[in-house]
Amino acid sequence: MRTLRNTLRVPVARGALAVLLLVALLAVFGGQLAPQDPLAQDTAHVLQGPSGAHLLGTDYLGRDVLSRLLSGTGLSVAGALEAVGAALVLGIVPGLASLWLGRVFEWTALRAVDALMALPFTLFAIAAVGVLGNGLHQAMLALGVLLAPLFFRVTRAAALGLRQVPYVEAAELMGASRSWVLRRHIWSKVLPTVAVTTAQALATSLLTVTSLTFLGLGVQPPAPTWGGMLASDLGFLAQQPWAPVLPGVLIMLTVGALHLLADALRDGGAADAVRPVRAAATAPVREEKADAAVAA
């Protein structure tokens, strides 16, 4: 909570949050707000500039650009959220478990994470689409699996530093149950770090979603998405700049806001929460110190 309050004091963070809130509203209500059917073609009025009937003009098939933009937001954002949601679950739970479930699990989990980190995001998502069928869910779950190591390492590094803190040891000595220690002492300190990583992962995953839809994967083309609009309307950049430029601008704004928010969260105290106690940094913690660096 302190991190959140510190963060909200920064004007940049408030601006970033406002942008993200706006995008979220667009994502949820975009479909209803759309003044026209995003798929309706009006071949008599192709590639027109902004007018009263079409506020942002029409694309190469005479479809309303504003409506397509509004109804395309939902899919793009939902995809990114889905991937990060999967990554949160798949990363944090094993990340904490690796510290408490013994060395065999720890070793296996660490190697699995190494293996996942060696796979390239987009290629793996494409492979998942190719193997499991062309759907955004398949691609996003695959992306979630690949993003999970990030949360795994960050959570683990943060929790590892905390495990050696005297008050956690004291709580364990006094007979506090594992779940109590986790909830009371560990989780609140890990949360800010996880928040930073979530913002960064959302940005990464949004860019991947737009890349995939740009390539025509995950979503069948007539359905509007930011990446799909960019791809299909790009050829008509000279005649109708609104159609390809606006989705690009929206992507950049959203990703930029996420980056700024991550930075603000980090400056707001997330980095302090996990800074490992220097005296405790003996040899076995080597790797985790590097992870803490990644987290901070």
Next chain:
Amino acid sequence: MSAALPARIARAPKPLAQGLLTTATVFLLASVLTFGLGALSSANPGAAVLGDTATPADIARMNHQFGLDRPLPVQFLSWLGHALHGDLGRSWFTTVPVAQSVWQALPVDLSVAGLALLMAVLLGGAGGIAAALSNGGKVDRAVTAVCAVLGTLPAFVIAIGLIAVVSVQLGALPSGGYVPFGQDPVQWLRFSLLPAFALSLEAAAGIARQLRTSLVGALRENYVTGASMRGLSSRRVLFGHVLRNAAGPALTVLGMSVPMLIGGAVVTERIFNLPGIAQLALQAAQEHDVPVIQGTLLVTTSVVLIANLAVNAGLAALNPAARRGRRGAAASGDPVAISIPEGATA
């Protein structure tokens, strides 16, 4: 166990052996993942290849030919065994050996990615050093701003912007296509320059940010003051001492950007029409050609793992403390801000 080994091998540097062991384990796990992905497929290649008129018996015979009626562990072991001998199976649809297609595509990726890495190191290194030297000044703020903007740009926006300006407006370089290096190095450079530049920007931004952070820290160390007091020129202090100590985290970032340069560059390859491994995977994905998908993933992962080994060797060479098994100041002192490689999307 070690007593039985010749003394020379027994004394081999431990980190290297450990690194190789870890890499082998990771490779095995990655191959399980890659194969498992294919095994999850509900595709019925026999039916897909033979078309609608095939009888169930024909389809079963075709699937038997593909070896798909065997138990999964057997399939996995035979697939991995063949893969280790350089045989990745055949495409279900074209029956071209996968290894052959990958072998044709890989040099494209490696040469363009190599060029991109070189550009990233030069651009990122120059940007990072300039920013650190003007710590807080105009150059610093400019570099930071450029890096922040580069992080938000999707790969296709960069690629298309480059084509629009350099190829269409200036007509300086071709907008797509490829000529192998062995055939005509000059033409290769003309075709690779733009995609490599587009790819390098994200990595360059990461390197610049990282190098700036660690250089600012390293420049405040006592040995820098000491070296200046001994009369060493600031250039010698920077390149002889500080850079060596501060390069570790930046090299780590460089290592993390290798996966996105090789095979991760799907969009860039598509836009510049490079016949690389990502294009191969994309085409295979659209046809649900599982052996090709598995082959490209496995080969890409192997290249990434080899690159990681190289980066670790580089880190060890840079930092004598790391060679002895302890992290030096550069790697572990202050927590340095390594962010997610944003270009992971590229």
